[in-house]
Amino acid sequence: MLKEKVEISLFFYIIFDMLMIIASFFSSFYLRALFFTDIELREAWILSSYLWFLWTVVPLWILLLLYEKAYFSLERKSLKELFIPTIKAVFEGLLIILAVLFFAKIFAKSRLFFIIFGIVNVCFLFLIRWFISFIQRRIFRNLPFYHNVLMVGTGKSARTLSKFFETHSQWGIKIQGFLNVEDEKAEVDEDNIIGSFKDLSYLLRSLPIDWVIFTLPFRKNNLTMEGIKTCKELGILASCPISDFFPSQNTNLSLEVYSDIPLLNFRTTTVKKWELLVKGILDRVLSFILLIVLSPLFLLVAILIKLTSKGPIFFRQVRCGVNGRRFIFYKFRTMVEDAEKRKYELTHLNVKKIVFKITEDPRITGVGWFLRKTSIDELPQLLHVLNGDMSFVGPRPPVPQEVGLYEDWQRRRLSMKPGLTCLWQIQGRAELDFDDWMKLDLKYIDTWSLLLDIAILLRTIPAVLSTKGAY
Known part of the structure; x- marks a missing residue:
């Protein structure tokens, strides 16, 4: 309605x-x-x-x-x-x-x-x-009210909804009164309580009620279902807050219908469909433009890599995207050709719990040090942004071995499309420990907006130029 x-x-x-x-x-x-x-x-x-x-x-x-x-x-x-x-x-x-x-x-x-x-x-x-x-x-x-509503329940939900309808008078909703139930604390004006749940059937037959909203607590769901049945028999619209049936803290609920079957979605973060649509469009457009503009730099870096060390121009690796989807990840190669084979010899120098990081990695080439310090080695990832596997801003894409070591709370970082830059890259980069990385990624997911993305992108530029925490 x-x-x-x-x-x-x-x-x-x-x-x-x-x-x-x-x-x-x-x-x-x-x-x-x-x-x-x-x-x-x-x-x-x-x-x-x-x-x-x-x-x-x-x-x-x-x-x-x-x-x-x-x-x-x-x-x-x-x-x-x-x-x-x-x-x-x-x-x-x-x-x-x-x-x-x-x-x-x-x-x-x-x-x-x-x-x-x-x-x-x-x-x-x-x-x-x-x-x-x-x-x-x-x-x-000056318009007369034309939808009469009866609220069954006198708790917080009833109070919130009634205030909402009062402040949105243009929708033509008038609360005719509230019905209480046993063991429920009244949070509405007692003068507006016109009866109890047992009076529901009588009042629906006596008053011109167009809509009944049930706001009973979870433990009273049997009464809610009984009341909905009564409304159905009388041909009166009945509604109830979904949260009363599925009480859950820190969870956003939404309803979608597939082939006439309603599905209830539970999410820990709010889905902002319009913003995500704009984010996706901007990702594709800007990555396409940057790939064209930066193509001379790509060619120069490729020549330098080939002239200074043996091996391919690009480093290829399997990474995990949204909800663990795997894709082939590209960077400019900054290490010697047999870097992966020598990795196990250097395990004792690892400074992170799960992610393999060495402060002065002997496998990095001379040109590679410069590419890493300036983050130029990351530029081929614009192809992933254009392809839709990554975004400009988002948690960095992990390798499958790293994901296998995640605790349950850490896996939530996979719920957002990975990005070229993120919160922890502008707040210390590799100098932060692994748990701080995870917490900042989850903070980004929980507070995400387009404005936050813009702020991170603007702060990424000085962070890259400072080379702090890059190795």
Whole structure:
């Protein structure tokens, strides 16, 4: 019921935003033309040469506005709360487009046009949000309630839901009252308790109830099932929080339907589908651009490796990706050809518990030391990012032997796609011990967002340049 209302509202919000983005584009284009003092230059300012920007910016802006939660509860937000997500989304979008233009070496486009578009677009998007929120507050304030809800239960869930419906009056939900059960502490106003569970059938026949929500504790599930049966017989919608049936701490629950069979998903981390979609798109696009831009460097490094030591240009190794999926991992070779055979001779020098690390590894070649210190040896992994096996940011991909030694809590680091850089690489790199690596990887997974990825990427550059902890 509420889901349909939210989806309909979201659809119209997106349509309005698309219209505002298109209006911003044409307004900015003609405003930019006014800055030309030379008539010939103004006549040469051709709209068709910028249409690519319009086709790019509309879907990208919608994704970023969704990411910044710019579409939710507009009627309850202050002017500041309306403005901040809007300007953040526009700023992030312009940053992405300008970065792509820079790496693709496209410098012929007007920077002033992008600046004008950013300012105009923020104003247009902010004004449409203010207008929508103003209309919603004025219209829904005077509408009669049209969905009567009976809450069975008086605990924390009942209190939370009732407050939520009160603050979202635009959805037309009115709580008719609460029914209590034995041994449950009342956390709602006692004046709103209109009976007990045994009165449910009578009240459903006496009052115009459209929806019954059961918020009983887990130990009262037998009453919940009995109440749902009563609602079903009377043709009244019944709902209950999933968490009341499957109480579990630190677990996110979601429901998906396959072939009419509902499946309940249990996750320890929140799935942010829109953000993951944007992350995946950016990974593919940026890795493709970087592979082209850095191709001369790849050739130079390949020549140096061949001239200074025997063996292949690339080091190949099996690594583990998401949930243990194996893939062939490539790096520029930095060690002598028989490095793996000599590994067991150097086991006593290992400074880590599980990962094999030596502070001054005698197997590393002269060029290899430089490649490792500057992290240039990692650049071939851009191929894995382009292929979808890795991401720019994520826990580093382990070898299968290492995974076999993990404790259960450490295996959770495999739940995220591995990356070129991660939290521990900007906080000491190889100087941290193995347990710290694991804890930082799990912290990244638990707090992941696109902004966190951007922050890690920005901090990776000085970390690499400092060469601290690289060996």
